[in-house]
Amino acid sequence: MxxxxxxxxxxxxxxxxxxxxxxxxxxxxxxxxxxxxxxxxxxxDPGSPSARAQEVIDDRFGGDTNLVLLVSAESGGIGGQAARERGLEVTEGLRAEPAVSNVMSYWDRGGEGLTSTDGSRALVLAHVAGGDEKEAENAQELTDEYAGTRDGVTVRAGGGAAVSNDVSAQVAADLALAESIAVPVTLVLLVLAFxxxxxxxxxxxxxxxxxxxxxxxxxxxxxxxxxxxxxxxxxxxxxxxxxxxxxxxxxxxxxxxxxxxxxxxxxxxxxxxxxxxxxxxxxxxxxxxxxxxxxxxxxxxxxxxxxxxxxxxxxxxxxxxxxxxxxxxxxxxxxxxxxxxxxxxxxxDAPLWGRVAGAVMRRPALTALPVLGVLLLAAAPLLGVSYGTPDERVLPESAQSRQVATALREDFAVDDSTAIDVVATGAVSGPGLARYATELSRLDGVARVDAGNGSYTDGTAGPAGPAAAALGRPDAQRLTVSVEPAPKSDAAQELVADVRAVPAPDGVETLVGGTDAELVDAKDSIGGRLPLAVGMVLVTTFVLLFLFTGSVVQPLRAVVLNAVSLAAAMGVMVWIFQDGHLSGLLGFTPQPMDTAMTVLMFCIAFGLSMDYEVFLTSRIKELHDAGADTATAVTNGLARTGRIVTMAAGLLAVSFFAFGTGEVSFLQMFGLGSGLAILIDAVAVRGVLVPAAMRLLGERAWYAPRRLRRIHRRVGLSESGPGPRGGSGREPERTPAGV
Missing domain, CATH: 1.20.1640.10 (Multidrug efflux transporter AcrB transmembrane domain)
Incomplete structure (x- = not known):
């Protein structure tokens, strides 16, 4: 073909x-x-309980709070005339917006709870509609309209919609910066390479x-x-x-x-x-x-x-x-x-890589063991890895939405933006709702439960809060569970399980949502499908490399060595981004590894490592098929492809490393991790571990059972083609230095 x-x-x-x-x-x-x-x-995961809970909240309760406006005044405090006028202006303005619902404000009757512990700041809460497509865009328009400083009163925008908007804007800026660095550097390196x-x-x-x-x-x-x-x-x-x-x-x-x-x-x-x-x-x-x-x-x-x-x-x-x-x-x-x-x-040819291959082939164990030891040491932080989902902490501290989230967490008695949402999807009797809310309020770590018929603390019912009217419907009930553990902590995730374990009122289903529930469901969803994804990668890689090489040993050798290089790169990312090393230099906040980005980095890095595996193995196989023994084929193959692989890896790594200049931490992690994995694979694996493994395997590296050899002869593809000057396809044998 x-x-x-x-x-x-x-x-x-x-x-x-x-x-x-x-x-x-x-x-x-x-x-x-x-x-x-x-x-x-x-x-x-759209099919998870937390996602289904969010759908019920959006459809029947007008959505949850995803826009938080934090109001503060330079003089006169929050009770001053200037703050009151600005607060009312913002509140009434939001209520007039077609994309906004469920507006609650400190300046509303019963809104006294929406103030900081020292009384210096107050909140206006709202829900911005639009879904993933329009929510962030609408939040940006509202921020432009209502945020800022005027007459000594400052309004800052936060909440989930504002965070999403800030992340999108920062990623766009980071991408522009990364490409402004990567493209010219790559062009210069290409000219030098060629x-x-x-x-x-x-x-x-x-x-x-x-x-x-x-x-x-x-x-x-x-x-x-x-x-x-x-x-x-x-x-x-x-x-x-x-x-x-x-x-x-x-x-x-x-x-x-x-x-x-x-x-x-x-x-x-x-x-x-x-x-x-x-x-x-x-x-x-x-x-x-x-x-x-x-x-x-x-x-x-x-x-x-x-x-x-x-x-x-x-x-x-x-x-x-x-x-x-x-x-x-x-x-x-x-x-x-x-x-x-x-x-x-x-x-x-590349004489240096030929000499490296020759040295490795003469002392395979002596050269490979130190390299393998360093890679395993780099992988060691994986033993303490933990996983999370992105939140406002992926943004720089200068981001407005992150500043609001920090203020909510540190200066307000209870941060309802981190509350657990519970929805009952059918009609619930008053006594049934009271029993259910009372049971929830008794759980360790629950500060308060707000329901349509009252507010519950430590099993004791109290008067309903100002938002109670919005929590009850004839066909559904919503309960807001304010929690004490830090967001996304182990204790917060355990509390989600405890809430889900409380029996629902008779005749209805309860769904548990909120940020902590979303984290639990994301980890379950990705973790449950991860074995299938890894299995797909391994099986397809094995089949493709078998069709390419005709050997069952080569695919196994490639998978094992690629796994070592990937583990080393991911271990370094845990050491940096979870444990916090280099956080001052890179300007990020340490936090658990982003679950989705870690999976993505695995797939990208594994695929690219197989890219270079094929580059090298193709030339080795070509020489071996032409009659060279395995040692000669490996040495001359690396001499012919070593510079191509390292140049290609270096140039590709530049494109990924450029993302490290950004200010969104999960993008930094993905770029630096992918770039590092590429370089480790191209230099340590292709340059040292592959020649060492091939030397130790010898001719066994090309083994396949007789039945599979017959299959390969029928459906496999080889690196054959017309030789130089139309010859037989056999390359002239060269010394390790390529001369």
């Missing part, structure tokens, strides 16, 4: 480039409209095609289903990185064939049939890893599968079609725009 692709490109070069240009323009036109169709939410300007621009062009194409895909999907706006980050980082990876592999192989004396058409045929097959398998392994994200019900995670699978497929197809066409036009001019000192970079 790939040979036919090469022949088509050679016969219809101008047509291929013309159609590609038209497609890129069309994709860019569609893609720029994708941003208006993407959503900022998607972290919860030793010429013209060759460097080809991979960058493929990256841009992949990005525009995936934006167009997200526009289509965003019109049909929920897609997270955070998928844009992955699209840009992965599109740029894979465009560089695949372009680097193809251009390097093409230049190698030219250096071997092949004419341009033959060099293209050889390049597509060998490096092209590597790209096909490489992209399949990454797609397999990302497809595992589709098993999770959170559309935040599924969105990364949509974007990732799209960008990988488009990058691979573009590389296999557009780059050969461009190379057919450029020919030997691909080396134009040479930079001083770039001759070594234009060489096909």
């Amino acid at each position: 790939l040979t036919r692709v090469a022949e088509l490109v050679l016969r219809r070069t101008r047509l291929v480039l013309t159609l590609a240009a038209v497609a890129v323009v069309a994709m860019a036109a569609l893609g720029f409209g994708a941003f208006g169709k993407l959503s900022a939410g998607g972290f919860s 030793g010429s300007v013209v060759a460097a621009l080809l991979p960058l062009a493929i990256g841009l095609v992949a990005i525009f194409g995936t934006f167009a895909e997200l526009w289509v999907l965003g019109s049909l289903t929920d897609v997270s706006v955070f998928s844009v980050n992955l699209t840009i980082a992965l599109g740029l990185g894979l465009g560089i990876d695949y372009g680097l592999l193809l251009v390097s192989r093409f230049r190698e064939q030219l250096a071997a004396g092949d004419p341009v058409p033959e060099a293209i045929r050889r390049t597509v049939s060998t490096a092209g097959r590597t790209i096909a398998f490489s992209s399949a392994t990454i797609v397999a890893a990302l497809a595992a994200l589709l098993v999770f019900p959170q559309y935040f995670l599924r969105s990364f599968a949509y974007a990732g699978i799209g960008v990988v497929a488009i990058a691979a197809v573009s590389a296999l079609v557009i780059i050969p066409a461009l190379l057919a036009v450029l020919g030997h001019r691909v080396n134009r725009g040479r930079v001083p000192g770039g001759r070594a970079m234009r060489r096909a």
Whole structure:
């Protein structure tokens, strides 16, 4: 098939480039409209009890409080005339807004409880409608309208909707900063890596095609289903990185064939049939890893599968079609725009990596054990890992919504924004509701239970609060359980389980929601599906690598070594982001690892590590199939691919590391963790552990049972192709130094 692709490109070069240009323009036109169709939410499982509770609250009770306006006055205090006028203005203004409901204010009758413990600040609470798509946008408009300082009175906006809006705005700013750093740095490194300007621009062009194409895909999907706006980050980082990876592999192989004396058409045929097959398998392994994200019900995670699978497929197809066409036009001019000192970079071999491989193959245990020990030490913090979900603490301390959340937690007697919500989905009798609320109020850690028929503390009923009328309906009841444990702490999560264990009133179902319940449900949802996702990744990876190598040992070796590098990278992220090391330098607040982002990082890093696995194994197998013994094939294979792998990994890592310059901590963690995993894999695993493992395995590395060998002969794909100058396909044997 790939040979036919090469022949088509050679016969219809101008047509291929013309159609590609038209497609890129069309994709860019569609893609720029994708941003208006993407959503900022998607972290919860829509089928979980907490999500169902939220649906009942939205449908029957007008929604919960997701916008908190904190009012303070420079003089006269909250009881002064200026504060009263501003507070009433904000309260009445919100009640007149069509997207706002359930407004409660300190300046309402019975609102005295909405003040800080020292009486210096007061609250206006409201619910902003719109769902994930419009909630943050509406919150931004309301913040612009009502927040700010005027006449000595300051109003600041917080709450879930404001946090979501601030996160989206900060991510957009972080993305712009990251790309302003990554793109020019990557371009400079590409020129240095290729030793010429013209060759460097080809991979960058493929990256841009992949990005525009995936934006167009997200526009289509965003019109049909929920897609997270955070998928844009992955699209840009992965599109740029894979465009560089695949372009680097193809251009390097093409230049190698030219250096071997092949004419341009033959060099293209050889390049597509060998490096092209590597790209096909490489992209399949990454797609397999990302497809595992589709098993999770959170559309935040599924969105990364949509974007990732799209960008990988488009990058691979573009590389296999557009780059050969461009190379057919450029020919030997691909080396134009040479930079001083770039001759070594234009060489096909990498003597340093050949010498490293030779040293490792001579002393496999002596060289591999220290590296393995360092990686296991880096992975050790995983033994104490804990998981959470994102909240306002992912934002910098300067963010308005985070400041409001801090004030609620520290300066108000009870922070109702962290309360547990309980809804009964049917009619409840007065005595039944009283018994249920009384039982809830007796639980350890419960400060107060507010219901439609009263307020309950330690099993004792008291008069109903000002919001009681909004808590009861003929067909449903809502109870607000104010809690003492810190939000998202172990004690708070245990309290959710205790609340759920209290028997519901007769004849109704009770659903428990709130931020702590959402965390419990998110961990259960992701944890319950994680074995299936990991199993999918392992099985598909094993099958693909078996089809590629014809061995059952090579896939097992690849999975074990990749697991070691991934564990090391994740251990370092726990040490930094959970334990708080480098928090001063990076400017984040330590907290448990983000459950969803950790799963995402695993899938991305595993897929990319398999990308480099295929890069290296393809050349080793090519040499082994040509008659070289395993030691020679590994040494010369690493000499031929070592620089390509490390350059590709370094350039891709730049795209991910650029996210570390941002101010949203889960984005920092994802970028730094993915970049570190890529570098560990490319240098420590590919450079040391793979040669050591291959030396220790010897010819057993290519073992497969007889029945599987027959299957591979029928359906497997090999790295065969016409040899240099149309020869047999066997490369001349080289020394470890590549000379």
